Amino acid sequence: MEAKVIRTEEQYEAYLNEVQVLISECPKLNSIQSERLELLTVLLEAYENSKYPIESPDPIEAIKFRMEEKGLKRADLIPYFGTSSRVSEVLNRKRPLTVQMIRALTIGLGISAETLVGASSPVDNAKSNELDWSKFPIKEMSKRGWVQGINKNIKESVEEIVKGFISDSGIEFGSASFRKTFYGEAETPTSKYALYAWVARVIQRARKKKSNVGKFMPEALSTSALKELARLSRFESGPLLAIEQLELMGIVVIIEPALKGTLLDGAALKDLDGTPIIGLTLRYDRIDHFWFTLLHELVHIWKHVDSNEAFLDDLDSSSEDRKEAEANRLATEALIPRVLWRRSDAFNNPSKDTIERFAKDLKIHPAIVSGRIRKETGNYSQFADMVGQNLVRKLFVLSEKIEA
Template sequence: MNTKVIRTEEQYRAYLEEVQVLMAQAPALYTEESDRLEVLTVLLEAYENSKYPVEPPDPIDAILFRMQEKGLKQADLVPYFGTSSRVSEVLHRKRPLTVQMIRALSLGLGLSAETLVGLSAPDTEQSKKEIDWSKFPIKEMTRRGWLQNISHQAKTSVEDIVRGFISDAGLQFGSASFRRTLSGEAKSPTTQYSLYAWLARVIQSSREKKAKLGTFRDDHLSSNFLRELAQLSWSDQGPLLAVEYLEKQGIAVVIEPHLKGTQLDGAALKDIDGTPIVALTLRYDRLDNFWFTLLHEVAHLWKHVGNEDAFLDDLNTESEDRREAEANRLAREAFIPRGVWRRSDAFIAPSRESIEKLAKELKIHPSIIAGRLRKESGNYSLFPDLTGQHQVKALFLSTAECEALK
């Protein structure tokens, strides 16, 4: 049986003609002709699937077809959608199918979940209408100089300005949300708009740094990289040295205080061109918080951040996300290896002397050890004079900026 995988249109047409001849002969089962017909049919189907893929059916069209097939009216779909108004909105493509609707329709109408998932989101224009622009912190964004003065602008003009601010950062809109997956414990339904506004500002600020960034290489990120970064904390100018070090490695570092109402320490993400970004809010003006947040976000860049991800972190909140746990572990190990920590006098009998001794041995700032003791014991009254209080913002923000953000 001389048959080959179909690679050309001529070969496809030749096999198609042969199949038509064989089918006209109606060969008996288990004969040579029958076997050849079966093989040729398989080859033709494989070629057609690769050359002319069938687009998935539109879910609304599939529902309407099944309604016609079964003689159903819109009122008959209420059990699957919940209310008659929802039936009308979905069938007129004004509301997307939810998971619950898909499950109910799959069972009730016999439609596959794949068909219903297909293209169930409403179109882009409808999605944009679902964005409540009034929920953006427009006054604070204007006060910080992110937007032009819009106090006397018409509502529609304000929406255009904010939309332009968000889209300039590459945060395009998808179905009822933004085309950027937010992870981390700082995100919540009540802070989504503020977080996206802050994120847009961070991306725009990072682009102002691109001219002075070095060339980023993924394979530079490693445990040794984190350890080298951690040891910069030994210097009084450590935070500035860390930013300089990261930017030489092609990582943009942005200092942008959090917006009111958000509980945000830092973020890790990539711009649309792949430039890695670490952003810090300096929410707590302490050296221990600065250093742990910085290494936590760099660990995210190393292990977790893709082109459409953004990790926004509230490091005071315990997370069940394994990626957050891994970033915490990598940051802790970079500063103080676990084996060293458990055997150290700073852990066994913490005192100012034992903390400073371990800090000198590891070439890290004492604030990091003091911060770890406070965190693990849950006693934040311990060693307040060792945490580097009020020693970070002064390095990055002017007095006027600090006052404006109070």
Template sequence: MITKVIQTENQYHAYLEEIQMLISLGSSLNSEQKDKLELLSVLIETYENTKYPVESPNPIDAILFRMSEKGLKQADLVQYFGTSSRVSEVLGGKRPLTVQMIRALSIGLGISADVLIGLSMPNTAVTNNAIDWSKFPIKEMAKRGWLSNLMGKTKTSAEDVIRNYILDAGLQFGAASFRKTLVGAAESPTTRYALYAWLARVIQKARNKKSSLGIFDREKLSANFLRELAQLSWSVSGPLLAVEYLENHGIAVIIEPHLKGTLLDGAALKDLDGTPIIGLTLRHDRLDNFWFTLLHEVAHIWKHVDKDDAFLDDLDASSDDRREAEANRLSREAFIPRLIWKRSDAFISPSKESIDKLSRELKIHPAIIAGRLRRETGNFQHFNDLVGHGLVKNMFLITSTESDA
């Protein structure tokens, strides 16, 4: 059959079937068949660009999804792309898929050739979007050891190092911005790059915990669940018990100090496979801040987080987002139900004695009550000796270098 420019849908589908047949031959393709495969790919691409101007599904999405599904890293793709640098360039949208790559990916990873054929040109929106790689805090990231597995390789630019770091966490870039949408008061144009770097680190650390996590069941999250978590604060080792409690229920909890310039207390998100993750910075080394932040993020996991959102919270800042308001309300109710709070001596006539009395009745740490009083009155010098200064970071062995970051 003579290969011609595609004029009809029947001809288009016939060429697709022929490509599938050629790809299925694998390494047994002769030079004539390889040329035929490449020619058909060009013809199909030209036809699709003309006939279907709406952007087709992105093959890079399919590759990244299969990587996540099979637990593969970029290094595992070298056998399909030839070199590690080609893997980075293709996933970053800087190099097109070749016929050989399409064939290898289709056979090796089981990705349909329909997804890969004709869709392999670099995503110009991605390649040309205004990503300023210099804004990533690469020096601080390197100092913390985040890039140890990526740096030190010959001919690797800072841009490639950061790109690989972000891609490895599944935070690949989309047409307008990062795929993961940041929600919350901590995000701003000046902090966005640092927050994505921090978020990637949290995701990577959470993946190292997955084998030890329990099974996550969202149906088990409830007001009673939050209440049980809140009452763990009654124990001297409450923060450690809380992390264990959450991880037994399939929620990874990561302690990672914030990067310089960011005002971040905590985060709630899901990994590509649906694993819920809570990140805590311990920016304020106080028990009241730890407990309120933790329950706030659990409330987000319960009510708000989906696969595309990451909630990044600066709990010192006000927010008009109804989801933030709901997370605040659920957290407050879990510690001190509103009706009890308004009728308590701690609220009506605050004192160390009334705070201690209410903490015993509710089986929660007095730091939580003191912290609520400070926030509601706006007097952050009040009950300064009750909020648990310096009692959290040491539990999690946060080093001075990290805590100063």
């Protein structure tokens, strides 16, 4: 009898019985019986998959099962996730798996990528097109003066005010969801609403500065432009001079402290009219951190950002993402060229004198050299007095008051 697509339960039972008979006969490979067995098996599987679909395994439960199977503790997962805190966040469903984590778990623990990919989205698919307005940090937004007229007793008024605040920034909605794509390590399921609000605030402030900003010329960005900017670090007012220079190039820079619960250093994005915007939180009030973050975000503007993307960076997080790696590499090279670094006394015999001499030769601030030594050695107790602690925020106090 000719085999056909299974459409009824009776046909399914008949084919199932025939398969059992064929299996018991142990047909030879490539025989008519073996070919028939293979064909019926395919038809049965197709019917079963459509009639009785199997729910995809939960990625987190799959990881926990493999941990139990191999006798692993949470500390054993640090090589796959990067830090112990990130292990806890993923296993507690507060942080999505990244592509790098999925790759590492697939190779290291043998969990299929198909199983793990379900956890790579920071929100459930069923809810991905909806925003929960109650999760916006409305109290902190109100305290900072971002929104007014909040009536705690009227839920609808809060929702309308938050909607108005977001829409004023020009961030558009499709089925009540953001149309921008967010990249970087800063976004987690618990922080995304605070990040949305922060981005909206940065865009709003940037628009107030546009009239004083030049026309953006993409061709003006280059490795030499990054190096010229880095050399402004040697001046006490270097951060202010750098922002002035970028605004002459048509790039708006906004200093806006991060909202609570977010681990955010900087952001790079474009407004609806294509104006590039860099947002900095000054999470760490250090000269070395300011310059690396600024150049990292500038590389994103130069190389990666389009009208629908926003990069939100937690620079404490290691990332194997190609775009983040490129931003790190170009920013590092602009500050201290690798070919000079490896042959310098500051690298081979680090001391206050060798650091200051090398910084003078490169025309950069000694804090940048000190910061690189601390980063590469992992010893953050050394040269703590040379990284320019508490020397950045105070430069922006006056300008923040004027712009707010």
